Amino acid sequence: MCDANAMGATMEAAPFAFSCAPPFLTARFSAPRRTLGWSMLHPGFSIVRDIVWVEVRDRDLPPEVDACAFLRAKLASIGLPQALAFMTARDIRRHHFRQSRVEDVEAACLTTVGLSNGERVGARKPFRALVGTINTLIHVSRPLTDGAFVEAISIAAQARTAAIVETWRPPAGPAITGTGTDCIVVAAPCGGEPMACAGLHTAVGEAIGGAVYAATREGVEAWALDMARARGASTV
Template sequence: MWILYDSVAAISSRSGAPFLIVRFENTQRTLGWSITKPGFCCTREVVWLEVRNADLTPHVDPVEFLKKKLASRGLSDAAAFMTSREIGRHHISQSRIGSVIATCLATVGLTNGERIGTRRGQKVLLPGTINTLVHVSHSLSAGAFVESVSIATQARTAAVMETNPDRGGPAITGTGTDCILVAAPEGNQLESCAGLHTDLGEAIGAAVYDATYAGAMEWNAENREDGPNSKTSEGAL
């Protein structure tokens, strides 16, 4: 499946288990904590690898496992996430504010839910994760990149909290293994800030919130404890 957006650097997503691939027309600068390209990096491809618990047994190095899988598909230079969420269940949202276009693609699993500032007492055997890619149409300064990651994190957290099912405990704010990556085109005219009051911050927030909200609602519906189809759809990272 290919999806094309009329952003400055068009995004195409191709889904074919076990990979979900986002390929940009041109190299993008990135900031985040993807497994293979943490911190400030550059890439033309962002990849989700779908895995199962059986793939990541205690003796398996997850980073090496991921690198081998990427190499087998000629994707060694990609920024990459791992998830056991079915990659066909990803969610995409796009927001346009002024001249800014922000596009978010996210996979959402919440088994490994955590609340910031609290200590989890019981180990969860089937952790989940939220993997978020947000692309913006404008080039960003280092400071704007950092601020964009902050906005994306706020948007993800708001969406998770507002979709929490009432299970008698405090609302979770994310999971223990969430990853976020912000991508933007290379260029000389750089946006210097991305606060909530800017077109850039507003567009990022809307795109990430909407994609995460949709993903969380779908995951909650699949995993209702009293539902006829109750199941855990996240079985690893």
């Protein structure tokens, strides 16, 4: 359960600590947070303290393997069986963190960005398992109502897409707006008076957009550089 009395995080305090020890990238809050997203093990609204990125390869998940069971086993192996988790084939050492403060609200974003599973909204390609994807965690310093959580998700998605469209053009085909396996999770304190709105006209919406855009853009640029290096190595 979420302890409301433990949730008075100040603007100066770091929203979460994170560490990278491949194949895991782990973020831990100082106390449980309420979350909204579509992660495999904690879809919808949930209360968690730990968020884990798990780097995987095709050989880890052949068709006969239950992906959720695989993920639970991975989390249990590091003593975090209740964690919210992402899976990605992106090198998780390529993670990106940015913060944005607007008025009395602070947003922080931690993301990994891979685009080999790129899609354009309104069209889709044949499904490809375990390819590069975008997994994004956003923390806001103020509690949110259910409606504000939903607005926050929409702002994060807009910021992610703007960063992709403005930074990356596939070698062939139209610009992409995301990947087929993207996941976004918004986290906020459990206690206190919740903010009722988180749209583009609000301070929290601006803070979320700024943090997500900056982190995603940096991730896209890193992805493009890695792909250019890989193409160059393949021609040597």
